[in-house]
Amino acid sequence: MSEEMTLDAYLAAGGILSNPTNVPPRYRAELMKLMATFVDSELAGSAGFADIVNEAPGLKERIAAARIVLEKAANADRVLAVMSEFSVDADRYATHHPWTARLARDADIGATRGDHDMRLAVFNYPLQGWTDAVVMNLLMGRAVAVQLAEFSLVSYQPLAETFRAIAPIEAHHAELAEEGLRKLLETGDGTKLQMSVDYWWPRVGQSFGVGQSQRFETLRAYGLRRTSNAELRERWTGETRAKLTDLGLQVP
Amino acid sequence: MAQFHDLQVTDIQKTIRDAVIVTLKPAEGSDEAFAFTQGQYLTFRRKFDGEELRRSYSICAGLDDGVLQVGIKRVEGGAFSTFANEELQVGDTLQAMPPMGSFHTPLDGDQQRHYLGFAGGSGVTPVLSILKTTLAREPKSRFTLVYANRGVSSIMFREELEDLKNLHMGRLNVIHILESDAQEIDLFTGLVTQEKCTDLFRSWIDIDTVDTAFICGPEPMMLGIAAALRAHGMEEAQIKFELFASAQPGRLKHKIAPGETSSSANQASTAITLDGATQTITMGKDISILDAALQNAMDAPFACKAGVCSTCRCRVTEGEVEMVANHALEDYEVEKGYVLSCQSYPLTDRVAVDYDQ
Numbered sequence: 001m002s003e004e005m006t007l008d009a010y011l012a013a014g015g016i017l018s019n020p021t022n023v024p025p026r027y028r029a030e031l032m033k034l035m036a037t038f039v040d041s042e043l044a045g046s047a048g049f050a051d052i053v054n055e056a057p058g059l060k061e062r063i064a065a066a067r068i069v070l071e072k073a074a075n076a077d078r079v080l081a082v083m084s085e086f087s088v089d090a091d092r093y094a095t096h097h098p099w100t101a102r103l104a105r106d107a108d109i110g111a112t113r114g115d116h117d118m119r120l121a122v123f124n125y126p127l128q129g130w131t132d133a134v135v136m137n138l139l140m141g142r143a144v145a146v147q148l149a150e151f152s153l154v155s156y157q158p159l160a161e162t163f164r165a166i167a168p169i170e171a172h173h174a175e176l177a178e179e180g181l182r183k184l185l186e187t188g189d190g191t192k193l194q195m196s197v198d199y200w201w202p203r204v205g206q207s208f209g210v211g212q213s214q215r216f217e218t219l220r221a222y223g224l225r226r227t228s229n230a231e232l233r234e235r236w237t238g239e240t241r242a243k244l245t246d247l248g249l250q251v252p
Numbered sequence: 253m254a255q256f257h258d259l260q261v262t263d264i265q266k267t268i269r270d271a272v273i274v275t276l277k278p279a280e281g282s283d284e285a286f287a288f289t290q291g292q293y294l295t296f297r298r299k300f301d302g303e304e305l306r307r308s309y310s311i312c313a314g315l316d317d318g319v320l321q322v323g324i325k326r327v328e329g330g331a332f333s334t335f336a337n338e339e340l341q342v343g344d345t346l347q348a349m350p351p352m353g354s355f356h357t358p359l360d361g362d363q364q365r366h367y368l369g370f371a372g373g374s375g376v377t378p379v380l381s382i383l384k385t386t387l388a389r390e391p392k393s394r395f396t397l398v399y400a401n402r403g404v405s406s407i408m409f410r411e412e413l414e415d416l417k418n419l420h421m422g423r424l425n426v427i428h429i430l431e432s433d434a435q436e437i438d439l440f441t442g443l444v445t446q447e448k449c450t451d452l453f454r455s456w457i458d459i460d461t462v463d464t465a466f467i468c469g470p471e472p473m474m475l476g477i478a479a480a481l482r483a484h485g486m487e488e489a490q491i492k493f494e495l496f497a498s499a500q501p502g503r504l505k506h507k508i509a510p511g512e513t514s515s516s517a518n519q520a521s522t523a524i525t526l527d528g529a530t531q532t533i534t535m536g537k538d539i540s541i542l543d544a545a546l547q548n549a550m551d552a553p554f555a556c557k558a559g560v561c562s563t564c565r566c567r568v569t570e571g572e573v574e575m576v577a578n579h580a581l582e583d584y585e586v587e588k589g590y591v592l593s594c595q596s597y598p599l600t601d602r603v604a605v606d607y608d609q
Binding site for chain 1: 293295306308352353354355470471472474475478479488489492493494495496527551553554555556557558560561562563564565579580581582585607608609
């Protein structure tokens with residue numbers, strides 16, 4: 001019972017940490033980065049969707065879009081609350097950055113993050129109208145589901161619990177997107193939808209990151225990752241391809 | 253951000269030879285800030301040899317006890333715990349942050365649940381808070397506690413647990429596992445390992461009826477118990493952990509070596525340690541330490557680059573830097589030499605920073 005064990009060995013053996021007082025420095029940094037990536041992506045996603053609310057073709061769609069704007073901001077807030085236990089100034093964090101900023105539609109940045117925040121690269125591309133937003137939301141919503149399933153098992157329990165609470169809310173956003181997409185298909189603008197699928201498919205795919213085995217091994221030893229980027233991407237590709245095919249759309 | 257409040261020590265009880273139960277009364281106006289949830293902890297601060305030290309201790313009182321109490325076991329070489337056990341007096345004032353932590357699950361008086369707690373040594377403090385509160389507020393629920401100690405003489409709250417068993421007849425079951433003292437039942441001697449848990453689940457604990465498990469103890473014990481619980485089909489969300497690592501440093505290991513005074517040259521030689529490797533780079537003094545590291549292909553951690561999130565925190569071990577903005581680090585961290593590398597520029601010609609500390 002009194003045998004000594006380093007925290008690194010504890011983590012490598014699947015140990016769980018529960019409070020900020022004894023997270024090792026490098027673990028702390030990786031954990032903060034993971035949280036910042038989520039918060040920045042949610043805030044950027046929410047901000048991008050806010051403009052779309054006014055383009056909704058009907059009241060039901062308007063409510064769905066407004067709800068997504070609200071809930072993504074609220075999910076960012078939940079993770080910020082975990083960050084603030086590490087002495088992050090949450091209020092300043094949420095307002096320090098222009099979350100609506102986007103690059104040009106044809107910018108090609110691969111998986112590179114911007115210089116000033118940690119949002120996933122895909123959130124740097126602008127949405128072009130309602131149809132485009134619905135497609136992006138469906139593809140990304142399903143990617144978020146795959147990623148949250150992975151991150152719901154991180155070794156920092158307060159964050160794992162937060163992600164477990166967020167997962168069903170994000171899953172619902174993807175359901176709303178599917179509903180919206182089916183409605184758009186009924187009215188028959190298949191070509192426009194397919195163009196959006198062609199645009200977003202590779203960009204959402206890149207949000208799973210590229211294979212950096214060394215870094216992945218470090219994160220795995222910390223209990224912050226379990227499944228490789230490639231495997232997660234594979235999972236998303238399979239599930240989403242089936243969904244699109246079912247809807248009568250093609251995967252590029 | 254974290255705010256410390258004054259708390260007056262109103263009572264100190266020795267529970268075993270090297271542990272005290274300290275009762276605290278928040279200073280006027282702070283009562284509300286110290287309303288706690290069962291299983292939470294307090295973080296104290298105190299200066300030792302001029303340097304601030306922070307330590308966290310779990311609250312051992314239940315929500316209905318009407319007091320704020322923490323249990324502090326003396327740790328070999330631990331500055332704060334030794335102070336609390338040997339010098340602290342009734343009437344003294346301590347400083348602590350409001351209660352924190354998420355080592356709890358919501359209670360519902362209508363529910364009939366079975367909770368299983370595992371505690372190793374002083375890890376019993378938050379578990380005691382949880383079990384007292386649960387038995388009082390969920391009258392149909394029951395609680396099984398597996399409590400590991402070296403020997404009979406090192407069992408904290410032994411009598412209190414006996415009293416609770418009598419008070420909540422049939423709803424509290426305590427299994428003492430003693431490392432060195434022999435007991436009537438062989439199974440109850442030794443360490444709480446995965447195998448021990450599996451044996452307990454075979455004959456003494458009906459694991460299939462357990463809704464939630466709480467574990468607080470040393471690292472190897474937590475790993476063994478968690479493995480046994482998972483092997484018996486418990487989900488991640490059903491297992492709550494609390495760990496206060498025995499390895500957390502009680503005192504500062506390093507003093508910052510004074511560097512040479514600044515010179516007019518605008519180049520600095522900076523040694524950057526990351527993941528155990530040190531790289532020395534020549535950089536302009538108008539470039540942040542973080543950017544210099546990134547430009548030299550080091551995978552230094554960062555997120556906001558605005559001095560807000562503290563992901564890029566590192567420690568200056570030699571020389572001096574200027575931190576132009578800081579919205580995240582607290583004064584005591586800055587005193588210890590921590591800086592936000594995205595906001596820090598070399599002042600001296602030689603600088604060394606460490607991301608691993």
